[in-house]
Amino acid sequence: MRKPRLMTPGPAMVPEDVLLELARPVIHHRSAEAKQVITEVTQSLKTVFQTKNDVLILTASGTGAMEAAAVNAVPQGGKAIVLSAGYFGARWASVCKALGIQAISLETEWGRPVEPEQVANALKQHPDAVCVMGTLSETSTGTGHPVEAIGKIVAGTKALFAVDGISGVGAMECRTDLWNIDILCVGSQKALMLPPGLAFVAVSPKAWAQIDTFDSHSFYFNLKTARKKAKEFDTPFTPAHTLILALRAALKRIEEEGIENVWNRHKTMSDACQAGVQALGLELFSSRPAEGLTAFIVPEGVSESKLRGSLTSRFGIATVGGQDKLKGKIVRIGHMGYTDELDVIGTLAALEMTLAEMGFEVEPGRAVTAAQQVLMGAKHSLAAV
């Protein structure tokens, strides 16, 4: 027997009741029932995103939401400042390049957070920049960026602040309105506990004012059309509406738990996983870890592919390795969405046993104990509140 545990930083595990929603007979996307569902999920998404802005539903991968943000906010030949501190930060630059947008890339060493002053300086140097494009959780390095501080800086300028919150939103604090995020991009398959296939954008009035100044070079990702349809609780094209039905069930869970409690749960799981990994003498890759995943450096003498392969074949645990220049160098454990404390404990236990069997010096139980101490501390502090 091999029980699967999807401990990857997206797609993440989906609750059983949400999966069953997907198996319901298809309804027509223009029916009153479908409009009712869109009304409800849009309202719930606003709570999860902490925004009063328009929230639009796209049938696409998360990258589709990034393309929608860029193609609607910045005209061809326009300038954008891209905060590039990993594989997904760099994706903003690739999107810009394809769309004919001039991207000023602020490169930050992978694993380190973007410095807000760097953004302030860039905005001074490039007062004609239409948009700053950043990342909430850089999944490739397991780094959380100081989005709140950056948002404060961008808010003082004419530029818009677009944030890739694809793997971050739901897994860590993100207050769209309070943090001055003009275009928030989110994917369905991460902390929102859904399979992949839907993406969301939240668009501020400041962003709409810019978007309304020119015709976007995309028909499919035209946010003006999506806004018009959203007013009728509809979407421009036939959406992936079995996923929208399931989204309603997933969001109901988040609402019942409360978004701040959801953030806290992820923070606790993240702290526990980090403590466990470090108790084994392993080094975290990021100097400012994100809360939906833990990235650690593969220790010398250990093969990343053998380690991850063994976790899968013996324990059914799926993790991911590094991307691009981090290939073979790090292991990333996801703990987002439908994941609880014991999933983290189990994964750490499996990691201990696997490393020990691979000849890496490990004292079995250390990681688990360290994680338990965090979890017990968190419970105490929660009880104290």
Next chain:
Amino acid sequence: MRKPRLMTPGPAMVPEDVLLELARPVIHHRSAEAKQVITEVTQSLKTVFQTKNDVLILTASGTGAMEAAAVNAVPQGGKAIVLSAGYFGARWASVCKALGIQAISLETEWGRPVEPEQVANALKQHPDAVCVMGTLSETSTGTGHPVEAIGKIVAGTKALFAVDGISGVGAMECRTDLWNIDILCVGSQKALMLPPGLAFVAVSPKAWAQIDTFDSHSFYFNLKTARKKAKEFDTPFTPAHTLILALRAALKRIEEEGIENVWNRHKTMSDACQAGVQALGLELFSSRPAEGLTAFIVPEGVSESKLRGSLTSRFGIATVGGQDKLKGKIVRIGHMGYTDELDVIGTLAALEMTLAEMGFEVEPGRAVTAAQQVLMGAKHSLAAV
């Protein structure tokens, strides 16, 4: 009790076993299992599309596939000939406009098929046209276009032939390679018996030669990237892979039935539905009906919305009305995908009863009998084969 019957021309009903696939736990999209599924569905899609060309999977509505075709095949400022004979033909022109492509629209009266000579003349007049964009089944009018004949004409020129087969493929004969279709666009929620959320493009070597000459102005819909990933049985971004898993089950059904038998079944259902509708004295809207749906003109004195509303409230049957200038003027009954002869019979029976109750002079049983005669004839001729 109200048993739902989704008789709309997409989304269409999905088989129960396919729905259950959607409820399976999510797997990682880069796992060996996911790659195996992509390998299998790509192979099966080639059979369904009757092509040896590359078939690429996009996470998008069908319109996303149309945007992918246009943005990759025609550079900005380039020229395309658009065969516009309905709401979806006109969509090609809207896509072109957004993308900065010069669209020469050949307008055909809605409900009539495009004349191949019209296309030949346009190509002579516009030898610089990079692409001819047409439609297999124009869902808005229920018209099937002579794609084979048009393909023969376009094949003799340098231009590419892009076909919106979103609602047509699977529901009616479409031989991509034999008919010289360079870019075929297909959606998941029609005859492929899946919920919406996936789109497919089949790309010919002639199309690749053109696509490879310039950089597409889209990152998300870049077909060169998709081709590269498809060679590794992968997709560029996180795809809607619960839908891909379910697609495998749906395609298995099509393969077991045999694609030509699937076309025949749709032809028979279409003939039966048309005969039934006409037996009631109703007029078909199209002079060359497509095979996945039947569009009839709402008779004088009958309210389209009351008729369709009553079909839904009393019999659970969902149909659609007209779009754009056909609003209120036609009713469209879908019979594609997971739909059989008795679904058509039931719908006709409900139509008879509803019309009678609305005061329209109807002889109950006439439509059903006419449809039965077609079905029995079809069975005889099948038996004779």
